[in-house]
Amino acid sequence: MMKYSNGKGKIISNREVAPDHYKMEVEAPTTFGEALPGQFVMVKVSDGVVPILRRPFGIFQTNKDRGSFEILYRKVGEGTRLLADIAPGVNLDILGPLGTGFDLDLSGDNPILIAGGVGIAPLYMLAKELVSAGKQVKVLFGSRGKNDLLVVDELKTLGIELLIATEDGSEGFKGYGTGLLEELLERGEEISSVYACGPEPMLEKVDKIAISHNLICQLSLEAIMACGFGVCLGCVVKTCTKDKDREFDYNRVCCEGPVFNAGEVIWDEA
Incomplete structure (x- = not known):
């Protein structure tokens, strides 16, 4: 499993790129330079207790020359509304990179x-x-x-x-x-x-x-999650199983995902 960092990252830019859609660049710990396409980061959007949970965001790209990463997000709820108002220069509490990314070897x-x-x-x-x-x-x-x-x-x-x-x-x-x-x-x-x-x-x-x-x-799922590293089990989805003694498995979007292969997810239960 790839190492992840839990620390602070300074916002370099945070700008609206389309109505209610923003792109943010953040100074990153060195582990972010090794992030894979499809991995994500958990961001605490406020220093206060509301909202208490971090928010997951897919990594848009990493900039190894600048030691930064970028996220692209939609302002849709309380957490992202707060995030959109944060100015450059502010330090964010970040955890990542997390999750299983895309397998490029399958691409053809x-x-x-x-x-x-x-x-x-x-x-x-x-x-x-x-x-x-x-x-x-x-x-x-x-x-x-x-x-x-x-x-x-x-x-x-x-x-x-x-x-x-x-x-x-x-x-x-x-x-x-x-x-x-x-x-x-x-x-x-x-x-x-x-x-x-x-x-x-x-x-x-x-x-x-x-x-x-x-x-x-391969499909990258979105899910509400509390921890981002598999402990809370708040982001599980039902998946197909090869075990004859069970009808299905549970997999965590934050760990086994967010990327799953075609045919894995049981969609009426996702």
């Missing part, structure tokens, strides 16, 4: 990365790593509309093929990202593997598509 030569909304966060770092490894990477980014698309300019600098799907048709393919994935497969596009992160209904659909097309697929 033509991987496709499918993001829904802020689910682009861990996939950005994955795309960078796969391009560096010489892969022909497609990134399929789905959102409600054009104004909800995040870090598009940064994605375009990676040397990937960017495919956009919007539910309202304001940009790219009109419909869900999973609908565009099905269209690509019907057209016979060469896809060696699928990596996905986004809302649970999207992940369930990607899972079913991958299984039906016999595709290697």
Whole structure:
């Protein structure tokens, strides 16, 4: 298991990149330089007792030259509202990197990365790593509309093929990202593997598509969690088991996940 750090990190920047979406850069302990795509960090968003629990955020990217990491988050609840108001120069209580990241060895030569909304966060770092490894990477980014698309300019600098799907048709393919994935497969596009992160209904659909097309697929789940390292058991999901004496297993999103292989998660219980 990779070592993680529990300490302070100074905020370098914290800016709004789209309505109610923010990107934060934080000075990091040295362990963050070895973070893998798909891992996450637990952040205490307040020095007070409310909220008492840290919040999990996928690592958007690490900057080894600056000794920092970045997170991309949506301002949606009390914790993220507090986080959005914190100014550069403030020290954050951080714990990480945590969790099981994506397995790049499964990618093959033509991987496709499918993001829904802020689910682009861990996939950005994955795309960078796969391009560096010489892969022909497609990134399929789905959102409600054009104004909800995040870090598009940064994605375009990676040397990937960017495919956009919007539910309202304001940009790219009109419909869900999973609908565009099905269209690509019907057209016979060469896809060696699928990596996905986004809302649970999207992940369930990607899972079913991958299984039906016999595709290697990994899915990054989001979950509410209290500790981030497997003790509280607050983030468990039901998963398939090979044990004949049990109907299912429980796995922790913070440890065995957040990345799971296609066919592992029992979705009606996730």
